[in-house]
Amino acid sequence: MLxxxxxxxxxxxxxxxxxxxxxxxxxxxxxxxxxxxxQERFQFHFYGPYSEELTLRMEELCNMGFVDEVKxxxxxxxxxxxxxxxxxxxxxxxxxxxMPCLEDCMTDMNEQSARFLELxxxxxxxxxxxxxxxxxxxxxxKKKQNYTEEEIDQAYAYIxxxxxxxxxxx
Amino acid sequence: MDYAEQKLKEEKxxxxxxxxxxxxxxxxIWDLIGTKxxxxxxxxxxxxxxxxxxxxxxxxxxxHSLGVYEIIRRIVDDVFVDRPKWNKxxxxxxxxxxxxxxxxxxxxSHSFEKVFALDHEYFTQAIILGNTEVNAVLSRVEPxxxxxxxxxxxxxxxxxxxxxxxxxxxxxxRMDYLQRDAYFTGVSYGxxxxxxxLRVMRPHEDQVVIKKTGMHAxxxxxxxxxxxxxxxxxxxxxxxxxxxxxxxxxxxxELYHDQYVFHQEPTHFTSIFEDTLTLEDYLKLDESIILxxxxxxxxxxxxxxSDLCKRFVNxxxxxxxxxxxxxxxxxxxELSTLFIKAGLDPEYYLVVDSSSxxxxxxxRPGEEEERxxxxxxxxxxxxxxxxxxxxxxxxxxxxxxxxxxxYYPEDLLIDDTTKKNIKEQIRTLLEL
Numbered sequence: 079m080l081x082x083x084x085x086x087x088x089x090x091x092x093x094x095x096x097x098x099x100x101x102x103x104x105x106x107x108x109x110x111x112x113x114x115x116x117q118e119r120f121q122f123h124f125y126g127p128y129s130e131e132l133t134l135r136m137e138e139l140c141n142m143g144f145v146d147e148v149k150x151x152x153x154x155x156x157x158x159x160x161x162x163x164x165x166x167x168x169x170x171x172x173x174x175x176x177m178p179c180l181e182d183c184m185t186d187m188n189e190q191s192a193r194f195l196e197l198x199x200x201x202x203x204x205x206x207x208x209x210x211x212x213x214x215x216x217x218x219x220k221k222k223q224n225y226t227e228e229e230i231d232q233a234y235a236y237i238x239x240x241x242x243x244x245x246x247x248x
Numbered sequence: 249m250d251y252a253e254q255k256l257k258e259e260k261x262x263x264x265x266x267x268x269x270x271x272x273x274x275x276x277i278w279d280l281i282g283t284k285x286x287x288x289x290x291x292x293x294x295x296x297x298x299x300x301x302x303x304x305x306x307x308x309x310x311x312h313s314l315g316v317y318e319i320i321r322r323i324v325d326d327v328f329v330d331r332p333k334w335n336k337x338x339x340x341x342x343x344x345x346x347x348x349x350x351x352x353x354x355x356x357s358h359s360f361e362k363v364f365a366l367d368h369e370y371f372t373q374a375i376i377l378g379n380t381e382v383n384a385v386l387s388r389v390e391p392x393x394x395x396x397x398x399x400x401x402x403x404x405x406x407x408x409x410x411x412x413x414x415x416x417x418x419x420x421x422r423m424d425y426l427q428r429d430a431y432f433t434g435v436s437y438g439x440x441x442x443x444x445x446l447r448v449m450r451p452h453e454d455q456v457v458i459k460k461t462g463m464h465a466x467x468x469x470x471x472x473x474x475x476x477x478x479x480x481x482x483x484x485x486x487x488x489x490x491x492x493x494x495x496x497x498x499x500x501x502e503l504y505h506d507q508y509v510f511h512q513e514p515t516h517f518t519s520i521f522e523d524t525l526t527l528e529d530y531l532k533l534d535e536s537i538i539l540x541x542x543x544x545x546x547x548x549x550x551x552x553x554s555d556l557c558k559r560f561v562n563x564x565x566x567x568x569x570x571x572x573x574x575x576x577x578x579x580x581x582e583l584s585t586l587f588i589k590a591g592l593d594p595e596y597y598l599v600v601d602s603s604s605x606x607x608x609x610x611x612r613p614g615e616e617e618e619r620x621x622x623x624x625x626x627x628x629x630x631x632x633x634x635x636x637x638x639x640x641x642x643x644x645x646x647x648x649x650x651x652x653x654x655y656y657p658e659d660l661l662i663d664d665t666t667k668k669n670i671k672e673q674i675r676t677l678l679e680l
Contacts, residue, residue: 080573080600119367122403134604138650142574169577204404218406 082117084173086135087144087166089116092181093188095161102136102160103128104195105187111202112237112244114177126200126220136160144169179244186243190236197225198233209234252276252340252389262314266427270318276389277317277343283381284531285351289313291534295429296356297489298480300563302433309350315424320346320413322446323420334409334451341393342410344386345400349414349421351375351382355535359490363497364520371530373398378527408454416455418445418466418622426469426476437475440468450625457623457631466622467640474644482603484653488565491655495596496542496556503550512544552596564659569678571600571654580654583677590661590670597657604650654678 089106096102107127110116118135120127139145144166148159162170187195200220204212216225254275262270272278280286289310298305320342328334352371354360361367375382376398386394399405403415413420423442430438448462458466480486500514504521514521516537519529545557559565573580580600587594622634635645656678661671 080577080602083573115365117362117365119361119369121369134648137648138602138604141650144574165574172577172581215404219404 080173081175083135083139083142083144084170085114085116085175085177086132086139087162087170088175088177089114089180089184090145090160090162091167091170092184094185095159096188097157097159098192099133099158101188101192101195103132104192104199105184106132107199108187108195108202108240109180109183111199111205112183112240114180114183114244120203122203122219126196127203139166182243183240186240193223194229194233194236196220196223197229198236201230201233202237264311264315264318265431266315266424267318270314271321274340274343276340276385277347279385280344280347280382281314283385285375285380285382286310286313286348288531288534289350289353291536292353292355292357293535294425295433295480296358296486297493298429298433298483298486300489300565301483301485302435302480305429305433307428307432309353312425312428313347313350315428316349316414316420317343317347319420319423319442319446323413323449327446327449328451331451333453338407338410340389341396341400341407342413344393344397345410345414346420348372348376348382348397349401354530355533355538356490356493359494359497360538363494363501366520366525369402371527373402374527375531376401380527380531409451409456412455412620416620416622418456418458418469422473423469426473429476429480430472433480435476435479437479438472440472441465442469445469452623452625452631455620455623457625458634460624460626460632460637463624463634463638466634467638470641470644478649482651484568485565487601487603487653488568488655489560489563491566491599491601492556492560495599496545496553496560499550499553499556499596500541500545503553508550510545511548512541514541516541552593556596559657566597566599566655567658568601568653568655571652573600573602573652579677583674586670586674586677590667590674592657592660597660599655600652601655602650602652604648 086106089109090096093105096105104126106116106118107120107129110118110120118129118131120129120132122128136145136147140147143163146161146163150157150159190198197216197220200216201212204215207215213230216230255273256275256278260272260278262272264270272281287310290308292309293299293305294307294309294312295302295305324334324339324342329336349372350368352368352373352375354366354368354371357368376386376394377383383394386397396405400407400410400414403411405411415421423445426438426440427442430436444462444465445458448459448465449456450459500517501521503510504514504517516529516533519525539561542557542560545553546561548554548557571580580598583598584594587598592598623631624634624637626632635642658680661674661678661680664671
């Protein structure tokens, strides 16, 4: 029953709160790529992998009163903050999904910047290419972000680290 | 002469109920249409299970793909040709990407992808880049051409104008499917003045924009899209058929992993069930194969698989009630318990289905949105986002409509020969 919604709520519960739509998108994408069974389909957009279905499901969760979305004015731009509501927590307690290592991974990703997660998710999106081609993609498609070689190294190391964290689940 | 430039001795035309004719002059396009991977699209319906609601909706992804190609051909040959900011060398790339954009769709794509966590875009790229007839044709243009086509379809190309022709909020894909689906379902929605829209499209920096004079035609297009979603694509009966289809696939997979002995072995599904699916296996799947299994599985000993297949084949679908997950999730848990007591597995016989659509969305400066808005080219050369000029579009921009329904097998619930008392409780909760 509403399993796909429940999985997202579980991810949110594991993270405590997630600030930024872009960050949320990237966290779920990375979690899915690493191993977790999220169903939302992703395509490549301006900020990297993006799922219309995820946007839609989050809006539904807000409309259902299970997730609270707060729009914050950050002086020049707006940011959205997501938390589970009490009703959401109650729903989740009735529909818990077994994803044992999710909390560790989500907590870790939540501590990273949206910019870094954008890079990590872009690298994962092109994981069928060799590293040189991936770097080319990052530099052409993410020209404005101007990622350095060092950041790309860190992103690869981070992906490996997440794989290890998620291993018991895989 | 270069293969890329080679023309047929005589133009070929396909009669088409939407565009009247689909014109082919390029040898490359003609050769692509003849490949077995493209011909496979004849055996995949454009609207999946909608034919169980709208009996005319038997058209295929083959029809639609030709339609998208024809729209792009008209744009690049009749409207963009010789315009500034349009690179003539992108013509063949645009035509090929339009023709092949749906190549990786599987049978009953939406349900199939959902159950087996597959992605048709992945397979579109895999077919274009893999050891296939399509790849052989594209490679004759130039060795790197398959990759360039795949990157446009995957939206990872640097060529944003060509991407926006095929994938944006006003693109050839949507313009074809709205009109084609309206024609084949027989509904009176879905019509708009496409000729007008095509005439006012202009290549501009990194996307296609619309001349302000064409704004009203675009308004009509957005409204027809809205109506088609709710009247056709999200029709509750179609969704009921999809629910059953999805559950059949789930059941077959579950039985396979439980070592159930099938009368009709799920040979074509084995690699999917075992997570070893290859491109070759995938290309063998089409709707004729799936429907064959459904026919055969009607006689399986597993009651659930047999019952669900009979329902799909004979159109004995689930009924539905409106459902508000926020207010009724406890009722759902209660129903689930009662279904188990009544001998009905709620995993297969009590299903919540949600549909949701956003007719048009626009980028608000300073917000983190990812959808490319429709931009108008003003008389003075300025660019203005559509909803800032159109009151009609502004009224529906960013407004999502969602609908949740709860599906159940009414015939089994009104059959009081067994578990009468429990079924009465279920009927009371469902307000039947």
